[in-house]
Amino acid sequence: MGGDGGTEGGGSPMTAETAIAPPAPTKPARTPRNLRSYLTRNPVVLKELRGRMRGSRAFVLLTFHILVMSGFVLLLYTAYAASANAVYSGFSGQLLGKFVFGGIVTIELLLACFITPAITSSAVSGERERQTYDLLRTTLLSARSLVLGKLTAALLFVLLMLLTALPLQSLAFLLGGVAPEEVLISTGLLVATAYLFGAAGIFFSSLMRRTLGATVLTYAFALLATLGLPLLLMAVLPLSAFLFYSSPPPFLEAVLLYTFGLLVITNPIATAVTTEVLLIDRQTAFYFTQSISNGINLPFISPWLPFILFCFVLGTLMTLIGIQIVRRAER
Amino acid sequence: MPAIIETKNLTKRYGKLIAVNDLSLNVEQGAIYGFVGPNGAGKTTTMRMITTLLQPTSGEARIAGYSVARDLRAVRRAIGYMPDFFGVYDDMQVWEYLDFFAACYEIPEATRTNLITDLLELVDLSHRRNDMVDSLSRGMKQRLCLARTLAHDPQVLILDEPASGLDPRARIEIRELLQELSRLGKTIFFSTHILADVAEICTQVGIVEAGRLVAEGSLEEMQRRIVPHRRLQVVLLSQAEQAQAALIGREGVIEVRVLENGASQKTQAAAQVLEVDFTGDDAAVSGLLKDLVGRGFPVLRFTESVHDLEDVFMHATKGIVS
Numbered sequence: 001m002g003g004d005g006g007t008e009g010g011g012s013p014m015t016a017e018t019a020i021a022p023p024a025p026t027k028p029a030r031t032p033r034n035l036r037s038y039l040t041r042n043p044v045v046l047k048e049l050r051g052r053m054r055g056s057r058a059f060v061l062l063t064f065h066i067l068v069m070s071g072f073v074l075l076l077y078t079a080y081a082a083s084a085n086a087v088y089s090g091f092s093g094q095l096l097g098k099f100v101f102g103g104i105v106t107i108e109l110l111l112a113c114f115i116t117p118a119i120t121s122s123a124v125s126g127e128r129e130r131q132t133y134d135l136l137r138t139t140l141l142s143a144r145s146l147v148l149g150k151l152t153a154a155l156l157f158v159l160l161m162l163l164t165a166l167p168l169q170s171l172a173f174l175l176g177g178v179a180p181e182e183v184l185i186s187t188g189l190l191v192a193t194a195y196l197f198g199a200a201g202i203f204f205s206s207l208m209r210r211t212l213g214a215t216v217l218t219y220a221f222a223l224l225a226t227l228g229l230p231l232l233l234m235a236v237l238p239l240s241a242f243l244f245y246s247s248p249p250p251f252l253e254a255v256l257l258y259t260f261g262l263l264v265i266t267n268p269i270a271t272a273v274t275t276e277v278l279l280i281d282r283q284t285a286f287y288f289t290q291s292i293s294n295g296i297n298l299p300f301i302s303p304w305l306p307f308i309l310f311c312f313v314l315g316t317l318m319t320l321i322g323i324q325i326v327r328r329a330e331r
Numbered sequence: 332m333p334a335i336i337e338t339k340n341l342t343k344r345y346g347k348l349i350a351v352n353d354l355s356l357n358v359e360q361g362a363i364y365g366f367v368g369p370n371g372a373g374k375t376t377t378m379r380m381i382t383t384l385l386q387p388t389s390g391e392a393r394i395a396g397y398s399v400a401r402d403l404r405a406v407r408r409a410i411g412y413m414p415d416f417f418g419v420y421d422d423m424q425v426w427e428y429l430d431f432f433a434a435c436y437e438i439p440e441a442t443r444t445n446l447i448t449d450l451l452e453l454v455d456l457s458h459r460r461n462d463m464v465d466s467l468s469r470g471m472k473q474r475l476c477l478a479r480t481l482a483h484d485p486q487v488l489i490l491d492e493p494a495s496g497l498d499p500r501a502r503i504e505i506r507e508l509l510q511e512l513s514r515l516g517k518t519i520f521f522s523t524h525i526l527a528d529v530a531e532i533c534t535q536v537g538i539v540e541a542g543r544l545v546a547e548g549s550l551e552e553m554q555r556r557i558v559p560h561r562r563l564q565v566v567l568l569s570q571a572e573q574a575q576a577a578l579i580g581r582e583g584v585i586e587v588r589v590l591e592n593g594a595s596q597k598t599q600a601a602a603q604v605l606e607v608d609f610t611g612d613d614a615a616v617s618g619l620l621k622d623l624v625g626r627g628f629p630v631l632r633f634t635e636s637v638h639d640l641e642d643v644f645m646h647a648t649k650g651i652v653s
Binding site: 040043046047050051054130131132134135136137138139140141 | 379382383384404407408410412414416417418419420421422423427431432434435436437440479483
């Protein structure tokens with residue numbers, strides 16, 4: 001943040017009278033012109049970023065993140081190189097590129113699922129606990145600015161973490177085998193995931209009085225969304241397999257397939273995997289059909305699109321409810 | 332004088348508990364209003380209602396003419412509120428803290444730098460500008476919080492226990508700061524249970540107990556109203572008993588007591604002190620003295636002891652809460 005330098009300058013001593021001379025009439029412009037003016041206009045964003053980037057905390061966290069990722073890539077590389085020589089016909093740079101890329105995206109997805117809520121789940125409840133909540137509410141700061149500011153600042157930091165992993169991801173480009181649409185789609189998935197889980201953290205943080213409760217609920221939500229689906233599938237798949245063996249009526253088959261599709265788009269990792277499989281097997285990033293037993297082709301959309309829509313809708317809903325909770329005066 | 336804070340039948344109920352009961356008070360523009368009462372009397376609840384933080388169960392409050400229930404933004408622009416806790420961010424520098432709150436009051440970035448310099452100057456923290464808020468002493472934190480409440484140049488300062496938990500020196504500094512701000516035209520509404528502060532600087536006093544405003548007015552008014560009689564001290568060289576007998580039954584005299592050793596040590600051993608509870612104006616007091624002297628009693632000193640605020644406080648509150 002470059003705010004520090006500019007505010008140091010004017011140090012001329014003033015008398016007490018000028019101290020509380022009325023400030024120049026303020027004209028709060030409603031529509032921010034660009035990103036920078038939005039960021040500096042919302043005091044919460046500025047304050048959060050200043051606090052987050054202060055000292056060695058952010059530096060240590062980012063360094064640790066890159067080290068872990070580097071170690072992971074090294075592990076992948078060694079494992080692949082060993083197995084390629086032993087099992088496959090030889091070393092394929094393209095396959096390794098896909099492994100590295102897929103591995104990093106998966107880790108980053110988990111990061112977006114579990115780091116973002118860690119930052120946002122204390123957003124509002126932390127202010128309550130620090131007893132600064134009342135101070136903020138007697139200022140002209142709106143509930144919207146507070147909540148959106150916290151969310152924006154958290155997302156910016158997560159974005160920074162994702163950015164720092166970019167050099168490692170570009171190793172995949174060096175090795176080949178990764179298409180531009182894969183990069184775009186994975187970026188979209190990452191941002192959408194961070195948004196959803198950040199918004200969930202904000203929501204629970206404004207709902208709960210204490211950060212502890214907010215954190216527990218947020219992580220329960222994150223676990224349900226990431227692990228809940230695989231567990232559910234384990235319960236559903238045997239059932240559907242049983243039905244498929246006894247050749248179910250086409251209607252039921254269609255319902256099952258679409259239910260399965262809906263379940264996939266509530267889970268970032270399932271979405272990523274399914275999208276990648278579709279890209280490889282069906283060569284499509286958008287639309288495909290699946291034939292069922294009576295020969296009808298069912299239309300499907302590649303899950304990343306509805307997933308991003310799902311994240312956006314649910315995340316925005318949670319943010320709006322969070323704003324309402326903050327806005328409501330104490331009764 | 333127009334009232335800048337006005338509450339009418341303000342009431343706050345939590346279930347069966349009535350925290351604030353039918354409270355109507357008026358704070359005049361430019362006043363330093365001491366809001367006095369024992370712990371749990373409803374001071375903080377009242378303040379939270381007039382700062383828009385808490386919705387009243389019934390009744391209304393207006394600040395500078397704006398309704399606390401409807402014109403939230405106008406009220407918030409008019410007030411600077413300091414709660415009874417510090418409320419500081421630990422990961423911020425002093426100037427950043429002020430910058431953040433100034434921004435929350437929509438003060439443009441360009442004017443904030445000078446504003447912060449001036450505010451720090453005012454509360455005497457210029458030398459700590461780049462220190463972490465966490466490293467300040469309690470008194471300094473309190474002054475910083477006071478500077479924060481001034482960021483948007485509010486008309487009214489609402490301060491909850493501004494002097495609590497401070498050492499005597501810091502308390503006096505805060506007190507002087509409040510007087511300074513009053514000279515600059517701010518209306519100051521503050522709660523306290525330190526009566527010395529009230530007696531020292533307040534122009535208006537409201538005493539609250541068990542959620543009710545039991546007395547309100549200037550200090551002198553309250554003294555007259557709550558403890559209606561005057562207390563005269565008459566130091567005589569001798570003949571205290573005779574003087575006592577002479578005074579009892581005189582118009583306006585409620586009670587006459589002979590104090591054994593009163594103020595005698597300092598003067599002559601023979602001096603005796605009479606304490607007279609008396610109602611009447613200054614002319615009547617003068618007449619009483621003339622009468623005593625006329626009858627040949629050896630009056631050494633004749634003074635009126637002023638009731639201090641603690642008398643007033645003890646009279647007004649009946650210890651319902653405490």
